[in-house]
Amino acid sequence: MQGFASEFSAAVALIFEGDSELWAIVLLSLKVSVFAVLISALIGMPVGAALAVARFPGRRMLIVLMNALMGFPPVVVGLLVYLMLSRSGPLGVLELLYTPTAMIIAQVVLVTPIVAALTRQVVEMLAEEYSEQLRSLGVSRLASVPVLLWDARLALVTALLAGFGRAIAEVGAVIIVGGNINHVTRVMTTTIALETSKGNLALALALGAILIGIAIAVNAMVSAVSLRAEQEGLRHA
Amino acid sequence: MFRALIRAAVMALGLSTSMVSAEEPFIVVQSTTSTQNSGLLEYILPWFEAESGIDVRVVAVGTGQAIRNAINGDADVLLVHAKPAEEQFVADGWGVERKDLMYNDFILVGPKSDPAGIRGGADILAALSAIAAAEVPFASRGDDSGTHKAELGHWSAAGLDPTDASGAWYRETGSGMGATLNVASGMDAYTLTDRATWLSFGNKGNLEVLVEGDPRLFNQYGVILVNPEKHVHVRAASGQRFVEWLTGPDGQEAIASFRLEGQQVFFPNAQ
Amino acid sequence: MRDLLGDMVSCLKVEDLQIRSKGKALLDVRSLVLDGPGPTLILGPNGAGKSLLLRCLHGLISPDRGQVIQDGKLLGAEQKARQAMVFQQPVLLRRSVASNLDFVLKRQGLGRPARRARIAELLTEGGLDGKARQPARSLSGGEAQRLAILRALALEPETLFLDEPTSALDPGATQVIERMVLRASSRGVRIVMVTHDIGQARRLASDVVMMQGGHVVEHGAAKQVLDAPESDASHRYLAGGLVT
Numbered sequence: 001m002q003g004f005a006s007e008f009s010a011a012v013a014l015i016f017e018g019d020s021e022l023w024a025i026v027l028l029s030l031k032v033s034v035f036a037v038l039i040s041a042l043i044g045m046p047v048g049a050a051l052a053v054a055r056f057p058g059r060r061m062l063i064v065l066m067n068a069l070m071g072f073p074p075v076v077v078g079l080l081v082y083l084m085l086s087r088s089g090p091l092g093v094l095e096l097l098y099t100p101t102a103m104i105i106a107q108v109v110l111v112t113p114i115v116a117a118l119t120r121q122v123v124e125m126l127a128e129e130y131s132e133q134l135r136s137l138g139v140s141r142l143a144s145v146p147v148l149l150w151d152a153r154l155a156l157v158t159a160l161l162a163g164f165g166r167a168i169a170e171v172g173a174v175i176i177v178g179g180n181i182n183h184v185t186r187v188m189t190t191t192i193a194l195e196t197s198k199g200n201l202a203l204a205l206a207l208g209a210i211l212i213g214i215a216i217a218v219n220a221m222v223s224a225v226s227l228r229a230e231q232e233g234l235r236h237a
Numbered sequence: 238m239f240r241a242l243i244r245a246a247v248m249a250l251g252l253s254t255s256m257v258s259a260e261e262p263f264i265v266v267q268s269t270t271s272t273q274n275s276g277l278l279e280y281i282l283p284w285f286e287a288e289s290g291i292d293v294r295v296v297a298v299g300t301g302q303a304i305r306n307a308i309n310g311d312a313d314v315l316l317v318h319a320k321p322a323e324e325q326f327v328a329d330g331w332g333v334e335r336k337d338l339m340y341n342d343f344i345l346v347g348p349k350s351d352p353a354g355i356r357g358g359a360d361i362l363a364a365l366s367a368i369a370a371a372e373v374p375f376a377s378r379g380d381d382s383g384t385h386k387a388e389l390g391h392w393s394a395a396g397l398d399p400t401d402a403s404g405a406w407y408r409e410t411g412s413g414m415g416a417t418l419n420v421a422s423g424m425d426a427y428t429l430t431d432r433a434t435w436l437s438f439g440n441k442g443n444l445e446v447l448v449e450g451d452p453r454l455f456n457q458y459g460v461i462l463v464n465p466e467k468h469v470h471v472r473a474a475s476g477q478r479f480v481e482w483l484t485g486p487d488g489q490e491a492i493a494s495f496r497l498e499g500q501q502v503f504f505p506n507a508q
Numbered sequence: 509m510r511d512l513l514g515d516m517v518s519c520l521k522v523e524d525l526q527i528r529s530k531g532k533a534l535l536d537v538r539s540l541v542l543d544g545p546g547p548t549l550i551l552g553p554n555g556a557g558k559s560l561l562l563r564c565l566h567g568l569i570s571p572d573r574g575q576v577i578q579d580g581k582l583l584g585a586e587q588k589a590r591q592a593m594v595f596q597q598p599v600l601l602r603r604s605v606a607s608n609l610d611f612v613l614k615r616q617g618l619g620r621p622a623r624r625a626r627i628a629e630l631l632t633e634g635g636l637d638g639k640a641r642q643p644a645r646s647l648s649g650g651e652a653q654r655l656a657i658l659r660a661l662a663l664e665p666e667t668l669f670l671d672e673p674t675s676a677l678d679p680g681a682t683q684v685i686e687r688m689v690l691r692a693s694s695r696g697v698r699i700v701m702v703t704h705d706i707g708q709a710r711r712l713a714s715d716v717v718m719m720q721g722g723h724v725v726e727h728g729a730a731k732q733v734l735d736a737p738e739s740d741a742s743h744r745y746l747a748g749g750l751v752t
Contacts, residue, residue, distance in 0.1 A: 087310025087468055095470070097311055098265060098296060132568055133599035137612060137663070138589055147611075151602040179265075179296035182279070197415025198274050199422075199440030 004202060011206035021183075026214065029187040032100050032174070033167035036107035037115075040163055044112045045156065048119025049145045053127050063120060069113035074106075078173030081106045085177060098179040103187070106173040111163040118159035122152045157226045161219055168215060188214075263292035264475045267304075267312040269383055270413040272458075273297035275433035277503055281491040285482050291475045299413065301381030307331060307461075310468035313476035315461040316483075318383035318431075323459045332461035336484050339492050339505045340457045343387060344435060345448035346418075347427035355427075361451040362395040369397050372406045374426035376417050379409025383456075388429045391453065418444070431456055436497040458503075460484065483507070519543035520667060520698065525564060525574035527557075527722075535560045535571070535722045546714025547689065547699035549730070551706065553745060556719040558702040559596075562669050565700065566593050578667070592660035593669040596676070598652045605631070605647065605655055606640040612662045626662065633691075634658040635684065650681025657688055661697075668692060670701040674708065686712060706746060710734055718742045 015022055051063060083089050085097040085105070096102045126148050134144045149156065171189035178185030180194060188211045195204040272278050273295060282293050298306065300317040307315045308331050315332065317323060327335045345355070345364055353371040355364040368375050377399070378385035392399050399407040408426060410417045414434045421428040422442035430438075435446070462480050465473040482488045489505035496502075520542040527535040535557040542548050550558045563569040565576055567588045576583040578590075601608050606627050613623040631637050634654040639647070644655060653673055660668055670689065674682040689712060693699045703709055709716055713730035720741045726733055737743045 086306075087470060089309075092310065098294060130599060130601075132563075133595065135568055136566060136593040137615070138585075139615075147601070179294070181265075181294040181296060184294055194274075196419065197270065197413050199415055199418060199438040201419075201440050203439075 007202035008206055011203040012209065014203075015206055015210060024183070025186055025188060025191055026210065028100065028185075029168060029189070029211075030214070030218075032103050032187060033107060033164055036104045036111055036167050037160055037164045039104070039108045040111040040115045041160055043108070044115030044163075045119045045149060046145065047112075048116040048121075049123045049149050051116070051120045052123035053141050053144055053148070063117075066113050066117045066120070070117050072110065072113065074110060074170050074172035075176070077106055077109050078176030081109060081173065081177045097177060098181055098185060100178070100185060102177040103174040103185060106177045107167040107170065110170060110173060111167050114163045114166055115159050118162060119149075119152075119156060122155040122159065123148045126152050154226060157222060161222060164218060165215060168218075169211065261292050262290065262472070262475055263294050264313040264472050264479060265294045265296060265311065266314045266316055266479070267296050267298065267306050268316040269300050269303060269318060270297050270415065271318070271384070271431045271434045272316060274413075274415050275437045275497060275502065277433065277492070277495050280495050281488065284487065284491050285479060288487070289475075289478055289482070291478065293479065299378070299380045299382030300384075300386070307463050310463075310470065312463055313472045314479055315463060316458065318456055318458045319386045320457055320459060322383075322386065323461060327461060331464055331467055333464050335459050335461045336480065337506055337508060338458045338460045338483055339489075339503045339507070340455060341432050341503050342449065343384070343429055343454040343456050344432050344446050345427060345429055346421065346435060346444045347447045348425035348443050349445055350425070350443075351447060353427065356447045358448045359450045361391050361448060361453055364448045365391055365395050365397065368406075368427055369395075369399060369402075372402065374406050374408060374424055375399065376421040376424070376426040376428040377407060377409045378414065378417050379411045380413070382414075384414060384429060384431060387456065391429075394453070433497065433502040436500065436502055457506075519579060520565060520700070521577040522561075522565070523575050523577065525561075525571050525576070527560060527564070527569065528572050533722050535564065537561065537574075537722075537724050540717065540724055540727060542698070542700060542715075542717075544715040544729075547693050547701060547712050548715050548717060549709040549713035550700070550702045550717045550719060551704065551709055551745070552719035553704070555721075557722040558719055559671050560722075561719070562593070562671050562700065562702055565667075566591055566669050568593075589663075590666045591669065592663045592665035592667075594653070594656050594660050594671065594673050596672045598656035600644040600647075600652055600655060602645060603643070604641050605636060605644050608644045608655060608659055609662050612659050616663070630658045630662055633661070634688065648681075650677050650684060653677065653681070653685060654688065657685065657692075661692060665697060667698040667700065670699070672702050672704070674703075674705070682708070706734070718745070720745070 051059065051066070081102065082097065084091045085094070085102050086092055087097070096105070127144070130144070130148065134147065139147065169189065171193050174185070174187060175190045175193060178187070178190065180186050180190040188207060192204045192207045192211070195207065268278065274297070278295050286292060296306070296312070300319045300322065303312070303315060303317050304322055304326055306312055307326070315326070316338065323335050326332050345361060347353070347355070352373045353364070353367045355367050358364050377388060403409060408420065410420050414430055415438060417428055418430060418434070418438050419440055420426065422440055422444050425443055427447070460480050460483055462473065462476045463471045465471040484507035489507055492503050492505045493501065522537050522540040524539070525535060525537040526533055550561065552558050560569065564571050567576070567583050578587040581587060601611060603611070609627045609630055610623055613626055618626065627640065631640060634657065636651060636654060636658070639651070644652070647655060657673070674685050677685070686708065689699055689701065701712070709730065715728060716730045716733040717724055718726040718733055718737065718739065718741070725739045725741045726737060733742065734746065737746055
């Protein structure tokens with residue numbers, strides 16, 4: 001283990017010497033996952049909130065389905081997106097396979113159910129509390145959606161972070177639809193998979209440490225920003 | 238909040254289009270893990286890219302998956318090592334022409350303790366028979382890759398069917414060469430690997446080369462341009478140029494000059 | 509139609525109202541007319557149907573039978589828009605004090621300067637000056653209920669329902685709220701308030717509705733109902749006896 005430890009610290013040192021290729025990989029990981037989470041938010045939050053307040057036949061089933069999709073295996077998502085985007089697939093003409101866009105699509109499929117399900121949960125609890133008051137104020141069910149989303153904003157940030165965590169840490173889907181192409185679609189997780197398969201375990205582990213560091217940094221940043229926004233929002237109200 | 242979200246999304250969109258907008262000509266090559274993990278492609282591609290201005294995007298998977306992806310139209314060029322499957326690919330019309338590119342060799346690696354007692358042998362069939370007789374752990378790729386196809390060929394030439402012992406001493410990892418070497422290293426198992434991946438592999442642990450030099454361990458790589466008549470979107474001109482470069486004097490020289498630990502591991506043999 | 513003149517005055521009427529659950533009537537009010545000049549207080553033991561009646565009057569619950577008539581018209585969206593309600597537990601939006609009021613004013617289509625002026629006015633009315641930017645959820649119980657009342661008043665309702673608004677408050681906070689209620693009443697807002705505090709009924713009510721077991725057992729001028737109740741149930745309730 002002595003040898004491994006020194007190898008690991010050597011790998012970490014290498015990483016922090018500012019290897020430009022490595023930082024390009026880190027940046028691509030962030031871009032892909034941040035963008036995927038934003039799209040998932042635009043889809044998942046209204047859907048989740050609507051499911052929380054709307055009443056229609058089949059609603060229970062939809063919620064069960066959505067909760068189940070939270071645990072959808074990434075490899076299966078990767079395979080489905082591959083089949084869609086492959087040249088012989090229905091969306092092949094878009095030429096999206098093996099591009100960052102393909103990875104974003106796969107991550108959106110993975111993350112949207114998480115965002116929607118958590119939003120549904122959070123908003124439903126809030127709606128229970130607000131329901132009579134909002135109806136008393138003459139706010140319709142549909143009009144209550146933005147009110148509830150806004151008032152649940154802090155909990156929703158947590159939902160987004162959960163989605164981001166799944167997106168940035170995921171490898172099974174992005175390696176299939178991205179192809180792990182050097183300088184094009186190689187991200188943190190696929191690099192870790194590649195280095196592991198090369199037997200460079202110390203380097204792979206050091207990259208994993210960076211990934212965790214990024215996750216911590218993003219979480220800290222978002223919570224700082226949301227706290228600040230919260231305070232400012234109140235000051236300017 | 239929505240406005241902020243949308244603004245952020247638009248920003249991210251701008252970033253992502255800027256990612257793609259570096260629109261230089263490129264080709265997609267479906268290749269095997271051995272050519273990528275050994276570092277060969279990373280070593281030779283800059284020459285071709287500098288000369289042609291064509292970006293080569295390599296997707297490294299097992300030979301079986303590489304061929305299936307190419308059949309789906311998700312490749313311009315195929316660079317793999319399973320001659321019968323490659324010839325079938327061309328015969329079915331998916332490829333224009335198969336060309337020999339280079340060769341290296343397979344080696345049998347195993348734990349230093351060598352419980353099957355095969356060290357120093359040069360007969361792969363005898364070695365496999367000894368392993369089967371001793372029922373000591375053997376890690377197989379089990380993923381329909383070129384190496385897997387070669388390994389299965391040797392078992393059957395030795396008159397053995399190790400899949401009877403699947404899950405017992407015969408372990409099918411269903412993974413790439415590197416992952417399979419990690420398994421072998423972790424459980425002191427024997428495994429068949431190509432020499433290039435072995436030399437560049439960083440987690441050898443207790444493993445070492447035990448059997449090499451059998452002519453049957455010859456490992457031929459071939460290169461094929463995907464047939465543009467089957468898939469009209471194939472970047473045939475750029476792909477053809479890459480195939481010609483690889484099999485021409487410049488490419489062959491580049492392959493020959495690649496070294497791992499001071500050794501030449503790929504031997505160009507294009508006609 | 510039957511009482512055309514009476515209907516011209518702001519008035520709330522209940523006809524044969526019934527809410528049933530599992531074959532049991534939770535609320536069964538043959539007839540109730542609220543048209544007195546001052547606050548109406550609804551008194552009665554727990555489970556008498558006070559809150560249920562209030563929610564029916566405000567249209568939050570639709571009865572299984574019968575109807576609520578406001579100013580001669582069946583209770584509909586237009587009538588509900590002229591009502592407001594304050595709940596036992598104030599439900600405040602997770603925003604600043606001012607934003608809670610702004611939310612309501614914006615829905616009424618007021619421009620920004622008008623809203624700002626109205627917010628300042630309301631905050632003064634509720635004694636919440638200087639708390640505009642504080643998160644509403646950080647207010648004390650009394651302050652929170654005052655804000656809930658201000659928000660209801662911001663709707664400029666003709667009728668204000670209050671469901672035991674002071675049940676969780678100390679005497680000081682209760683007094684402040686009672687004053688706000690009386691001021692609203694004196695400005696012509698019809699007050700319909702549920703309480704189980706007989707003292708509060710004495711302090712505020714111009715008429716009292718006594719309920720028990722889902723029925724209205726007595727309705728009349730406050731003095732009369734509180735001092736000389738006709739029904740047995742009222743008598744016992746006011747005497748502090750256990751009424752079931």
